[in-house]
Amino acid sequence: MPDNLTVLGVWAHPDDESYGPAGTFRKLADEGVRTAVLVATRGQLGGIADPSIATPASLPEVREAELRDAAAILGIGDVAVLNYQDGQLMDTDVLELRGEVVRVIRAIKPDVVVTFGPAGVYGHPDHVQIRRVVTEAFTAAGNADNYPEHMEQGLAPYSPSKLYYLAVPEHVAGRISESGIIADHDSDITTTVDVRPYVETKLRAIRAHRSQTDFPRELEENSAELLSMEYFKRVLPQPETGEQMEHDLLTGLR
Numbered sequence: 094m095p096d097n098l099t100v101l102g103v104w105a106h107p108d109d110e111s112y113g114p115a116g117t118f119r120k121l122a123d124e125g126v127r128t129a130v131l132v133a134t135r136g137q138l139g140g141i142a143d144p145s146i147a148t149p150a151s152l153p154e155v156r157e158a159e160l161r162d163a164a165a166i167l168g169i170g171d172v173a174v175l176n177y178q179d180g181q182l183m184d185t186d187v188l189e190l191r192g193e194v195v196r197v198i199r200a201i202k203p204d205v206v207v208t209f210g211p212a213g214v215y216g217h218p219d220h221v222q223i224r225r226v227v228t229e230a231f232t233a234a235g236n237a238d239n240y241p242e243h244m245e246q247g248l249a250p251y252s253p254s255k256l257y258y259l260a261v262p263e264h265v266a267g268r269i270s271e272s273g274i275i276a277d278h279d280s281d282i283t284t285t286v287d288v289r290p291y292v293e294t295k296l297r298a299i300r301a302h303r304s305q306t307d308f309p310r311e312l313e314e315n316s317a318e319l320l321s322m323e324y325f326k327r328v329l330p331q332p333e334t335g336e337q338m339e340h341d342l343l344t345g346l347r
């Protein structure tokens with residue numbers, strides 16, 4: 094396979110990468126694929142599980158450190174964090190935020206980009222906004238007319254090959270009662286990745302976010318059932334009618 098395949102995940106908060114496709118990212122890393130994560134905020138609005146871990150003042154720094162710990166557990170080599178405020182991505186300058194995502198795409202040159210789906214898993218406005226901005230950035234990054242200042246900074250236009258949205262199928266969403274998860278239609282899922290060997294690793298990555306309190310009990314108690322498969326919707330290139338289910342984000346690229 095080409096030796097420089099790269100997969101980039103773009104999320105809103107530290108811990109999205111661990112609740113999201115953590116098993117897939119660890120599996121890709123184990124296969125020699127370069128993986129990277131971009132997070133738009135430091136999760137400043139998160140609760141604090143234990144006052145000895147963080148104060149409101151130290152929380153941004155603590156959550157970034159937890160993100161880096163989780164990334165190390167998942168074999169994610171590149172971690173980029175933007176300076177946006179947790180909970181305010183809907184109110185931020187969209188062109189500027191998109192430019193930041195374009196800049197990271199041009200710098201990291203991922204073959205595949207992964208982000209939230211339109212529902213943002215449970216409708217979190219930051220997640221919904223990241224999905225929108227990443228979808229626009231995916232296409233914008235390839236055109237030198239967009240954010241020309243990047244070229245002056247030594248970057249070049251770059252077009253990733255594939256864009257995926259994280260998906261939660263109905264049978265999984267239905268098992269996590271308190272989270273308000275908005276399920277994707279099973280027929281929209283194009284890609285399933287078997288991550289059974291990585292369930293414990295995924296739980297360790299989630300637990301690396303030590304300052305956070307909201308770990309759904311059902312995930313821990315039914316981890317083998319709920320975390321052993323990860324689901325995606327390929328957005329670009331668009332799926333063809335009757336296309337077979339993929340089992341790898343790099344299908345067709347390696």
Ligand SMILES: [Zn+2]
Binds near residue numbers: 105106108109220
């Ligand atoms: Zn989040």
